[in-house]
Amino acid sequence: MIKLNNLISKTTINNIYEAARVEEVISDFISLKKAGSNFKGLSPFSQEKTPSFMVSPAKQIWKDFSSGKGGNVVAFLMEHEGFSYPEALKYLAKKYNIEIEEFKKTPEEQIKFDLKESIYIVLNFSNEFYINNLINSDKGKSIGISYLNSRGFTEESINKFGLGLSFNEKKGFTDHAINEGYDITHLEKSGLTIKEGIQGFDRFKNRIMFPIKSISGRVLGYGARIMTNSKKVAKYINSPESEVYQKSKVLYGLFESKSFIIKEDNCYLVEGYTDVIQLHQKGIKNVVSSSGTALSSHQIMLLKRLTENITIIFDRDKAGINAAIRGIDLILEHGMNVRVCKLLEGEDPDSLARKHSLDFIEDYIKHNSHDFINFKASLLAIDYENEPTKKAEVINNIVKSISLVKDIIKRELYVQTCSKIMKISEDSIFKTLSQIRQNKENKLRNKNTKPFNLIKNQSLKEDSIDELYELEKKIITILILYGQKTETFNESILIFSEENDEIIEKNKYVNSKVYEKIFLDLQQDEIEFANKEFRDLFDVLMTEYQINGFISIEKIVPTLSKELSEVVSSIILQDEKHLLHKWDKKSIYVKLPSENVSVMVTETILSLRKLLVNKKIESLQENIKTKNNKRVLEDVMGYYQLRRIVSSKLNRVL
Secondary structure: OOOOOOOEOHHHHHHHHHHOOHHHHHHOOOOOEEEOOEEEEOOOOOOOOOOOEEEEOOOOEEEEOOOOOEEOHHHHHHHHHOOOHHHHHHHHHHHOOOOOOEOOOOHHHHHHHHHHHHHHHHHHHHHHHHHHHHHHOHHHHHHHHHHHHHOOOOHHHHHHOOOEEEOOOOOHHHHHHHHOOOOHHHHHHOOOEEEEOOEEEEOOOOEEEEEEEOOOOOEEEEEEEEOOOOOOOOOEEEOOOOOOOOHHHOOEOHHHHHHHHHHHOOEEEEOOHHHHHHHHHHOOOOEEEOOOOOOOHHHHHHHHOOOOEEEEOOOOOHHHHHHHHHHHHHHHHOOOEEEEEOOOOOOOHHHHHHHOOHHHHHHHHHHHEEEHHHHHHHHHOOOOOOOHHHHHHHHHHHHHHHHOOOOHHHHHHHHHHHHHHHOOOHHHHHHHHHHHHHHHHHHHHHHOOOOOOOOOHHHOOHHHOHHHHHHHHHHHHHHHHHOOOEEEEEEEEEEEEOOOOEEEEEEEEEEEEHHHHHHHHHHHOOOOOOOHHHHHHHHHHHHHHHHHOOOOHHHHHHHOOHHHHHHHHHHHHOOHHHHOOOOHHHOOOOOOOOOOHHHHHHHHHHHHHHHHHHHHHHHHHHHHHHOOOHHHHHHHHHHHHHHHHHHHHHHHHO
């Protein structure tokens, strides 16, 4: 049985699904009215005046006809609240008072789990401490509240974002926490205390505390700002990375903004904490911050769970512009749409929000947000008109970004735009694009030299090959469930016999990790997954295995796209009878999971090889019909021989 985020058991998951009522859960978020046997309400995912959001108590499903979204109660929480699958389950368990049953942890797992939970508890305690300093003390009101009010922060925003204050005391928080029974080790591990011998002192003092939260609202760390304009000390001090806080995997304001991002189907990306809060209190609530760090793939994947559209609003200084340029290509690589809003000279989102009305800001963003081509062209080509070499560099930079766009139609439209703006022919741009793609393919091709090539799976139509889909799914299932297990595999090797002057086949038993066996076998045959989701998931799993030697589903799932997360969840929860249903009729031979894992791995790989060989033979035979090619005939005969070998091995396994 696979471990799933805090090791939730399948029994608990079943109990949650049995108890949860879709109409009850959705009613907590939107107003529903009775409509016959169903319920109806306004869509939470779009702006509409006529209700098109339907809930069926009988079927326990919902459907939003304005956006096309729909599903069960868990799907709603994932869509509306931006929860991961495990987070949605936990929410429902809490709502319906269902005790979460967990798998038995190893001593090492228990120690790690206890440490993380202890850090979370300490951080929550610290947040309450800093809030109390700010809100309920005379010193906090006179110093902290006065400063925040002078910066335009409202009481509502201060409370909503949980802002606090650290006093100008060396050990104020540390001593208070120890007196309350908290361990100095956990205080240090949380990043709140700097240990000095057996004692410690506060990391943060005399600063406004901005709590950095996870998407589910747990405090992970802090950004701490001074209340003066002194250049002798750092304006911001951030929490160090810990067991719970990795800055590249967190976006400030995401917890407060996630539902608005989903509803608007767009996310504004800014640089700082104050940018987020000022825009939020002005009425623009679908906004998050990278907190001064370079935008990362993990952060983009968090946003991709909520929307496909990002608008970057960075400061107009050199650092802000460079950050925007770096972010553009990374966003495009993840298949998302990106626009950039250029602010007025000397302006930043914070000052824009404080100086102007909501109508002005919305109008300004609307008319000053440009696609990445217009942004790069206006930014980079301003002084290059009469310098062909530099202009060529700019064009190549833009075309490189265009090459990252996965949608063919979008890519062609961007080519047209680039052609008009840069005054260069579309043919030249297409040739450059082709060259870029060819270079990428060559790099991938040269990365690994394989003995023989069965077939490139991408050339196969995914929707027409059920057998291939099921086999690829089975490989992913094995990797998730058994990848880190060590098994004994019966490997056949070819040996030259000097006695008989011939090549003979011998069997050798080899101990290997399951993921290593699968990876090497697929590499050997140059087999690539036809299904994109499986292909992407295979890369994620292999990366984790190769780095750590194991996978942690509770860590992986939150980083995945919604589509991949659903694939993993379905694999974990899928009943064995569905996994094995009528596979034998498709020549796909799979044994029960309780049987030998090595056999299951071997037969799945062999079945995949046999299927691909058959496809190759069919393809070559079509060529023979159109042209009498001796080389093609020889290839067909070679693949016939290969098929016999694979079939023989498969029969022996079975």
